[in-house]
Every structure is written in structure tokens, then in C-alpha cells.
Amino acid sequence: MPQGSSAAAHDAAPTEEFDVIVVGGGNAGFSAAHAAAERGRRVVLLEKGLPDQAGGNSYYTAGAVRIAHHGLADVADLLEPDERHAISVLPPYSAEEFAADMATVTSGRNDPALTEVLCRDSLDTLRWLHGKGLRYRLMYERQAYSDPQGRQVFWGGLAVGSVGGGKGLIEQHTRAAEQAGIEIRYGIRVRELVSSHGAITGVTWTDAAGREGTTHAESVVLAAGGFQADPELRRKHLGAGWQAAKVRGTPLNTGDLLTAAIAVGAATHGDFATCHSVAWDAWFPENEGNREFTNQLTRGGYPLGIVVNKLGARFIDEGADFRNYTYAKYGADILAQPEGLAFQLFDATTRPRLRAEEYDMPGASVVTANTIEELAGLMGVDPAQLARTVADFNASIDRSVPLDLAVKDGRAARIEPPKSHWAIPLENAPYYAFPVTCGITFTFGGLHADVHGRVLDQDGVPLPGLLVCGEMLGGLFSGNYPGGSGLTAGAVFGRRAGTLA
Structure with missing residues (x-):
């Protein structure tokens, strides 16, 4: 990102006019800016971070996008060439299946109108971004398993991701914005929304040098993320103990703009008491906001092993x-364990199947031993208890059911708690234990908006001039989250907000 964009803010007059202000330079904010600019609007994007901090949470993602499609032939024109396409199986994933997954993982607490638009517009929005130069590929290393015929079989309704992950996504968005004439300003902390006669007419801000100013516009689009990086707001809304969660992504999403919008009459929507949180490397020394390793500190291989707490219990x-x-809800379960700590256990059979980008990253925390008892000692867990847990688990597996990692195979461990699928015994040395804690990604509660991103007041009436998208939009998720749907939602509702702005 060009340093010169930051300097532009310092030279600007304290009060100025644009057609559209976008607050937040992640995937949603850029999508809104693109949509407004293609309508000929003069757009300024105000990013809180300096160039080496920018990109919001989007920068830290793996870049996965969940879209409805009819199979590989339907999306092939969006994808980078790959010889593996010829041996790939990508099952169709309909908008109805997408919507059903949203309802299932949220226990029906998702907003049905927002969900319908998200699922219906997902593929078309990806095509729109692709037309602006964003690049996509199939995520073989994350979302496919090899079957006995040597085919790459995709599973779980998710296959497509950005080339270069979150880093590539932000680079490509930035390039497209610059080509479209969108003015990007870094190091701008928006403080308050300016209103006049009930309409939002601009923002006040402070730049990196401490200078204050006001920018006016016909529309303000809020895309500044949730409150996951503010420990006190986490404690207030998520509950005691959440101060200890590790912030996976940007440290800049502190809820400032949620507070500012509520102050001018915006209504809230969705579940403020839950969030997206994952199993996260507990012992890596720089395990918050790490811009080098970003998403690689996630530990998502648990379906192949077992997870135990400090007491040695599953x-x-x-x-x-x-x-x-399941990955976006298990962080909360880990946080509730003693010391907010757990261990993912694998053996010589399962260890080679783990995603290399996560489990083989430089400095990944792991202890290894030739016996379960020795492993327990290195974990700080009672050896006898861990040995009992592993033995009971192994004995409970229905080994008559064949293992198939690309489907829900029903190969269960009939124990409490059960393991419903992919139960593989831990019985071949060496054994591995990866320490994990709770990594918080983003919060689910946000502002109330209609399907076009127009922010609503307490009476359900749009606040003139104010729109919202991305993690600030409340109502889509509650308790859990289907992987890849966040970036898709940011693009879909960012595009819609920018189309009205």
C-alpha cells in the first residue's frame, strides 16, 4: 500500500466534502468503495491503521469464501489454472443448502432476510469482484481430501479462496481501489458521526499526527469491525473471563464506531453475547495480531484426534x-476449561494428515513423546488420567465402520462426550500434543440494518445517510458460524451499501 496515501490526510483541509465516506479498509469496506466508485461517486476510504497495520480482520484470514454454485464447471472461469482441477470433485452447493447451514449453526437465530440475500448473491458478488481483478483458487490444502481413486474431494460446502489468502485479498482490493480513483487514507481514527436535521452528514477524525478534522459526505458507510479487541467490552458483552482471549486479528477493532452509531440513534441487532472464536496456539510467544503468520496460528485438525483439558479429560x-x-464455536469451549487451556492429541497415524500451514509452521507449539504417560508429563497433566482417557476412547470406537474423511462417515466413539465421526484410535507412537487456547476473531452483535445496508433506528426507520456492512452488521451469526461466510457477507453487503451510497 502506498505511503503517499497517508500523507494526503495530513495535507487535507480540516473540513472537506466527498460524495461517500467509507470507514474501514477491510474486505467489506473496499467492496462498498468499489460499488460506490463504479457509480461515479467521489469516494474516500478512511482506514484506522497505518499502511503496515491496515486491512482489518480480512488481512488475517485464510481468504476462504463460501458461495452457492452448481459444481466445478460453474466456478471454473473464476479460478486460477490448476492441473488438479481434472481430478477434483466439487459437489454442488445450492443457495438453499447455504441457507440451511446458516440456520443450523446459529440454531435458527440468524436474520432470515439478510441470510436469503447473502446466499442468493454470493456467487454473483464473487464474479463482480473477480471482474475488478480479485483472484481466486480452489483451497486444496484446507478443504480437500484424497480418496482411494486419487481424486481430490472437497467437503463441507467450502472450496474457493483468495489467491494469497487474506494478505493477497487486501493487496488486490487496494490495487482495484487505486485504479478506480478511490482515495485511501491511512492512520485516520474516526471519532464521531456528524448529523444534521436527523441525517448523517459526515465524520470527525484524528490522524496519526494528532490533527483533528471533519469530512462531510452524502453517505457514510461503516465497515470498521466489531469490538473483539477491547477487553472491557468483551467482558461486558461476552462475560467474565473473555478478557483472557487472544485477539487473532487486528488490534484496532475496538468498537469505536458501534458506540458512535448508537450515539446518533442507530439500533443494535444480533447476538452480542457470542462471537467467532477458535482453537489457537496457546504457547506461541507472539500469538496476537501476528501479521506474519496470521491465520496459521489456528489449530483446526481436531476432527482427526481428540481434545483434552488440563485435567486430562475430553x-x-x-x-x-x-x-x-464447528471450529468457530470451540474457542469458547476451550476458554471455559481450567486455565483456558486444552491440548489436541494425535499419533503417528494422524499427525501426517494435519494441515501443514498450521501444524508445521515455524515455531508451532507441540510436545512429543513415545508414550501417553510421558506425553502427559510434558503437558502438565496427570499421566494416569490421560492414559485412562485415551484407553477409554480407543475402546469405544466402532471399528466396523470404515473411515472416510470427506464425508460424515458415522465412525463413532460411543463414549461421553461422543465423537460422532472420524474416530481414529491413538495407538501408534510417537504421540503429539498441541496446546490451544481461545482465539477470538470477531463479535456477532452489531447494528440493525435492512438488506441494502441502511442502518435503522429504534423504530425500524432508516437513518438517512448511514449504511453498514462487514462485521458491524448484526444479525447474521449467533453462537456459531459456517466457515467462509464472513468474507462473503462483507462483499455482498458491502456491495449493496456502496450501490446506495
Whole structure:
């Protein structure tokens, strides 16, 4: 990102006019800016971070996007060439299946109108971004398993991702914005929304040098993320103990603009008491906001092993569903354990199947031993208890059911808690334990808006001049989250907000 964009803010007059202000430079904010600019609007994007901090949470993602499609032929024109396409199996994933997954993982607490638009517009929005130069590929290393015929079989309704992950996504968005004449300003902290006669007419801000100013516009689009990086707001809304969660992504999403919008009459919507949180490397020394390793500190291989706490006891069903439908809720379960700590256990059979980008990253925390008892000692867990847990788990597996990692195979461990699928015994040395804690990604509660991103007041009436998208839009998720749907939602509702702005 060009340093010169930041300097532009310093030279600007304290009060100025644009057609559209976008607050937040992640995937949603850029999508809104693109949509407004293609309508000929003069757009300024105000990013809180300096160039080496920018990109919001989007920068830290793996870049996965969940879209409805009819199979590989339907999306092939969006994808980078890959010789593996010829041996790939990508099952169709309809908008109805997408909507059903949204309802299932949220226990029906998702907003149906927002969900319908998200699912219906997902593929068309990706095509729109692709037309602006964003690049996509099939995520073989994350979302496919090799079957006995040597085919690459995709699973869990998710296959497509950005080339270069989150880093590539932000680079490509930035390039497209610059080509469209969108003015990007870095190091701008928006403080308040300016209103006049009931309409939002601009923002006040402070730049990186401490200078204050006001920018006016016909529309303000809020895309500044949730409150996950503010420990006190986490404690207030998520509950005691959430101060200890590790912030996976940007440290800049502190809820400032949620507070500012509520102050001018915006209504809230969605579940403020839950969030997206994952199993996260507990012992890596720089395990918050790490811009080098970003998403690689996630530990998503638990469906292949078992997870135990400091007492040596299992506490989740590691095979309840595909990882895509469980990973975003298990961080909260880990945080509730003693010391907010757990261990993912694998053996010589399962260890080679783990995603290399996560489990083989430089400095990944792991302890290894030739016996379960020795492993327990390195974990700080009672050896006898861990040995009992592993033995009981191994004995409970229905080994008559064949293992198939690309489907929900029903190969269960009939124990409490059960492991519903992919139960593989831990019986071949060496053994591995990866320490994990809770990594918080983003919060689910946000502003109330209609399907076009127009922010609503307490009476359900749009606040003139104010729109919202991305993680600030409340109502889509509650308790859990289908993998890849966040970036898709940011693009879909960012595009819609920018189309009205």
C-alpha cells in the first residue's frame, strides 16, 4: 500500500466534502468503495491503521469464501489454472443448502432476510469482484481430501479462496481501489458521526499526527469491525473471563464506531453475547495480531484426534460435524476449561494428515513423546488420567465402520462426550500434543440494518445517510458460524451499501 496515501490526510483541509465516506479498509469496506466508485461517486476510504497495520480482520484470514454454485464447471472461469482441477470433485452447493447451514449453526437465530440475500448473491458478488481483478483458487490444502481413486474431494460446502489468502485479498482490493480513483487514507481514527436535521452528514477524525478534522459526505458507510479487541467490552458483552482471549486479528477493532452509531440513534441487532472464536496456539510467544503468520496460528485438525483439558479429560465432540461448522464455536469451549487451556492429541497415524500451514509452521507449539504417560508429563497433566482417557476412547470406537474423511462417515466413539465421526484410535507412537487456547476473531452483535445496508433506528426507520456492512452488521451469526461466510457477507453487503451510497 502506498505511503503517499497517508500523507494526503495530513495535507487535507480540516473540513472537506466527498460524495461517500467509507470507514474501514477491510474486505467489506473496499467492496462498498468499489460499488460506490463504479457509480461515479467521489469516494474516500478512511482506514484506522497505518499502511503496515491496515486491512482489518480480512488481512488475517485464510481468504476462504463460501458461495452457492452448481459444481466445478460453474466456478471454473473464476479460478486460477490448476492441473488438479481434472481430478477434483466439487459437489454442488445450492443457495438453499447455504441457507440451511446458516440456520443450523446459529440454531435458527440468524436474520432470515439478510441470510436469503447473502446466499442468493454470493456467487454473483464473487464474479463482480473477480471482474475488478480479485483472484481466486480452489483451497486444496484446507478443504480437500484424497480418496482411494486419487481424486481430490472437497467437503463441507467450502472450496474457493483468495489467491494469497487474506494478505493477497487486501493487496488486490487496494490495487482495484487505486485504479478506480478511490482515495485511501491511512492512520485516520474516526471519532464521531456528524448529523444534521436527523441525517448523517459526515465524520470527525484524528490522524496519526494528532490533527483533528471533519469530512462531510452524502453517505457514510461503516465497515470498521466489531469490538473483539477491547477487553472491557468483551467482558461486558461476552462475560467474565473473555478478557483472557487472544485477539487473532487486528488490534484496532475496538468498537469505536458501534458506540458512535448508537450515539446518533442507530439500533443494535444480533447476538452480542457470542462471537467467532477458535482453537489457537496457546504457547506461541507472539500469538496476537501476528501479521506474519496470521491465520496459521489456528489449530483446526481436531476432527482427526481428540481434545483434552488440563485435567486430562475430553470435553467436546471433535467429530460433531465438518470442521467448517464447528471450529468457530470451540474457542469458547476451550476458554471455559481450567486455565483456558486444552491440548489436541494425535499419533503417528494422524499427525501426517494435519494441515501443514498450521501444524508445521515455524515455531508451532507441540510436545512429543513415545508414550501417553510421558506425553502427559510434558503437558502438565496427570499421566494416569490421560492414559485412562485415551484407553477409554480407543475402546469405544466402532471399528466396523470404515473411515472416510470427506464425508460424515458415522465412525463413532460411543463414549461421553461422543465423537460422532472420524474416530481414529491413538495407538501408534510417537504421540503429539498441541496446546490451544481461545482465539477470538470477531463479535456477532452489531447494528440493525435492512438488506441494502441502511442502518435503522429504534423504530425500524432508516437513518438517512448511514449504511453498514462487514462485521458491524448484526444479525447474521449467533453462537456459531459456517466457515467462509464472513468474507462473503462483507462483499455482498458491502456491495449493496456502496450501490446506495
